[in-house]
Amino acid sequence: MGFMKTTLSFLHLADLHIGARFAFLPPELAQLRRQHIKDAFAESVRIAIGKRSESERVEVFLISGDLFDSANPSLVDIAFVQQQLRILQRNNVSTFLISGNHDWYEKGNFWDNEDFPVTRHFTSYDFDIYEDPQLDLTVVGIAFNRKRTSVNHLAQFDYEPQTSRSILLYHGAWQNPSITFTRDYPFKLEDVEKLRINYVALGHYHKMTKLVDEKKTKVCYSGSIEGLDFAVGELGKRFIIRGEIASNGDVAVVPIEMNKMEMECMDYDCTTFSLNHFLNELHKSVSPHRLLKVTLTGVPTVDFLMQMPKIKEELEGQFAYLNFRDETLQLPKDLPEDEQTYLGLFARRIRSSIDQATDPEEKRLLRKALEYGLAATCKSE
């Protein structure tokens, strides 16, 4: 038990994007998703104050930027965050906050004008140090400045904490080999590896990632709390990170699953896979808590096109949201153009119209008309 007392626990959140538009979703669903983000934040607060389980209670609550989706959030959202932060304050949870590239800090903007009851809101554009002798903890943070975004702050950061435990809040882009340049406070892996900080709470990338996993140093992106769109980083499960720092500086982290709904993408190549295979995959992923975007590529068969409307209709309502993105632009290979049937005649007509059409939009329309024509030759129930 003596050991437990000297262990400091924390919760690390980032990239909540409260007030995100979700403009690609129907208004009602977009509203629901916004609420989900707020719910997730409130749930994180509940976890922090030990409401969910006493064992999960933490002493420190970290927000590594992009708490809000914009630097001009709505009053309702601000009020909500203030209320949640007050709950933390009442429960003696030390809260540390930095702004991100979405909700950057600026003199005179909402960060400045509104009162956010946190232990320390790092508003300096340089590393700012906060020491808590009682917790034997140093917290370092830096606010995101819109104007000097391509500076690598971490490269020059060389600081030896005076306490036995230390945390750094940083909102910036890790320059992995695939990304070589960004204007969002970029840094390299070696910049974080050399830090003499126990836990670096990163924000900016929406996929939970452990960059450094040493005994006494951990560097993590917690990722977004709810998937915000169908980008790769937003898909699947979402997390916040709960960690503990022992008095000797040993760090342990555990991700806690947070999201209410999952964003998923499914790319389907009609040339390679059969319709049955596709249907099986779709049926497997059916869930009312899933937002699915299906992208069809390749060359579909006539059969596939015939079945599509029915499939779409069937699956609609089985997902929280289902978006079919048809990127199959070619005509089916097995188009019955030689047939002496109505369908053959139809296919021939469309084909010749497409060949004659010069406007790509017209071609697309004809292609769609072909799909409907094919679908219409299926016997209705």
Place this chain on the structure above:
Amino acid sequence: MLLRSLRLQGFKKFKDASLVFAKGLNVICGPNEIGKTTIHQAVLTAFYGLGARVTGLLREDVEHWGESGLCRVLLEYQVGSQLYAVERDIKKKAVFLKRFDPKDHLYTVFNEDSKSIQSFIDDQLGIDSPEVFKNTVSVNQTELVAASENLSAVSQNIERVFTGRSSVSPEEILENLSSMRKKLKKNRNEKSGKIDLLQEEYEKNKQQLVLAQQQEQERKDLEARVINLEISINASQSKLKQLESLLDKSRSRQMLEKRLKELRKQYQAFQYRLDEYEKALKNKLDAQEELQEYKGILSNRSSIDEFSYFSARMASIDSALESLMHQRVDASTRGASLHSPSVMRTLRLVLFAVLLIDFFSVLYSLFTGQFQVFTAAVGIGFVLLAALIVLTFRERKQPGVSDFNRLAIERKELKEKLDAFLMRWGFSSNYDYKQVAEMVKKLKLVDEMMATSELQIRTIMGSDTVKQIEDEKEEAALEIVGLKQQLSQLEGYEPPVEQVQQWEHEYQEAIEQLPKLREEMYTLQGRIQELKKQYTSVAEILSQGEFLQHAIQELEFEHKAILLAVDQFREVIDNFNAVYLPQLSQKASEYFYGITNGKYKTVDLSRWPTVAVSMRGYEGFNQNKTKPSFLSKRNSAVDDDSVLSKKINPQSLSQGTIDQLYFSLRVSASELLSKQTPLPLFLDDPFTHFDKQRLTQALKILLRISQQHQVLYFTHDAEVGRVLESLDRGSHDITLIALE
């Protein structure tokens, strides 16, 4: 095309079975479940391979579970005089095609990939699609049942054959398209489609946007106004303060000056009183001191008046005596004649005598009438009279010795009385009564002065004491000093009166204005709060609107595509009617003519989908007389007289004739679909429900058809065999194959 033989190895029920087909009519007879359908499927598989689309079969359905491990179909068929064999190895997923050379009795194997082989077979069959092939070659029970019910079903069935795939009629296709369209967008009197609903939502969104924008604008305006109000309130307040201090200064200066004036007046008044008091007091004291001298007199104050009277009488007597004395002295000095009484008396007598003479002169003149004498005499008379009167009075005034004596006596009495007074008052005999009388006079004056002084003191002082007045004076003096000091601080501050009035005016205005401004600000703030409560973000509504717009756009595209599909399909139908129907009509007429032994000559499709037959020969498809449109109304009035004369009312056709008509059309359609390749017909027990007579008729038709087409007639009915035997075979080939 002729099918020659079929071998099934490990295919469904068949472990290893071979069937040999002949030219003409092949009747494959066997009980239900013996595998008639399998043979049909096997032929399809041989031509097109295995697949759910073709036969509705999957690999696992087909593979035989026997030990052989084989699963393949081998079909020999003849095109023209050339013999081919196609082999499908389902296990190996392979296809082989061989051509038999009768001269060498050798098979040539096509050394091609499966795709090329398939396209070669497709060409031979004239049909690419297994579905179309299946629809073309298979005639099933339901088809015939429907066709025999009424004539319009005949055209529908033929249309279905021409749709190729899942036997949908063009009408149904259009209906399907229309229902797809309805789901998206309504026509008049229809239920709202997706687009309509979205459009409604979008309209609402637009209204919301306008409202939200208005509210936001209002809020912004209000906030700006509140800021302005705050500024003007602050300005008002500071101005008020400024004015207050300005006015305070000028007011206090005025007040100080006023007060100072007052105080000075007061001070002077006090001083004056004190001065006056002092004067009066001095007078009083002087009088008092003087009075001390007249102590003796004052002790008998009551006799002072009596003394004064006596002394005054004494003085008058003295003076009278003195004048008497003077008269006597004068007379003695100036001559006694004139003034002696005897002279006077003589003078009076003379005068009297003259007067008498004058009187007589008057009377005389009067009687004589001497006017001048009369006047002179009268005048002299008056003069004499006046002189006489003067003389008489002068004589009387002259004091006599008796007066002198009387006065002397009275004086003596008075002297005694006055001496008594003097004695009483303690005056030595040295004092004359005259001196004392003087003293009394003086005393009276002093006394009077004393009284006056006292009255003055009382008037000046009232009820105040000197001390009080002095104190008050002192106080006033002190205050004056203080005020003077205060005034010295305001030295040099002397705004003009108009300025002060202006200030006062402004001050009053500001005082009145301030609560109004505050009230207005509170009202505005209240409205802002209200607006904040019902706040909906404009950006959010905008993004919702964008979404809706986008969604509508996408669906509109789909809708457009559907409409386009409908258009295209209608044109397809028109095209079909224009191109295929004449061909079909011609072909069907030929068949019909043959089957009916020349009874009917023409199958008229010019009013498609109405089918008509006529005894007349085929005269071609008259484009002028027809509207080969699918949309032309069914059973529209027939008004072609020349045709009408020999036309048969379709309703009057016998069941047998309708069957004949149907088969003519059906076979023609098959030939059209297979690009003139006479494909074999697969009949899957189509005549089950026919009575013997109709069955006989049908078989006769089949026999006719089998002259051009190989017919594979699958049946479970043993009756068919017997009927066939009873028929006149003529030159027809009939092969009976019994399945076991």
